[in-house]
Amino acid sequence: MTDAFMGPPWQMDWRLDALSCRDGLPEQVRSMVDEVRAELVTAKDPYFRGIDADADLPVTMYVEPVRSTDPKGPHIMYFDNHRGWLVYTFTPRAQDPQITVEEVFWQ
Known part of the structure; x- marks a missing residue:
């Protein structure tokens, strides 16, 4: 066991x-969802906080909070030029940080 904060993946x-x-x-579409998953699990901050924090994402993807009044709550990652989204939460625990996918949608 280590005392350092865990990072990606x-x-x-x-x-x-x-x-x-x-x-x-x-x-x-499943392959696009897998690409979204790969972006999330390798991101330094899965909530992409800060100015241009999501600049490294492909142009068809971007992230925003579900509610602007709750920036540490669930986030939504749009993909396929807004044809689909993935709603997730990130729990930044020191022992076991984890992303939980709550909803996947594509139209």
């Missing part, structure tokens, strides 16, 4: 309903 967990939604998507 982060662990990711899925709510069962979000995972079943992801599994029900067409193959090309």
Whole structure:
């Protein structure tokens, strides 16, 4: 066990309903969701806080808080030029930081 704060790659967990939604998507969309997942688990700060913090994301993706009044709450990551999104929370615990996917949607 180490005393240092853990960094990326982060662990990711899925709510069962979000995972079943992801599994029900067409193959090309599932690959886009996997790209979103890769961006989240390797991000220095999965909430992309700060000016231009999401500048390294592909042009088809961006992140914002679900509610602007709750910047540490759930966030939404849009992908495929707003045709889909993934709602997630990040728990920055010292022992076991984790991203939890709550919802996946694509139209």
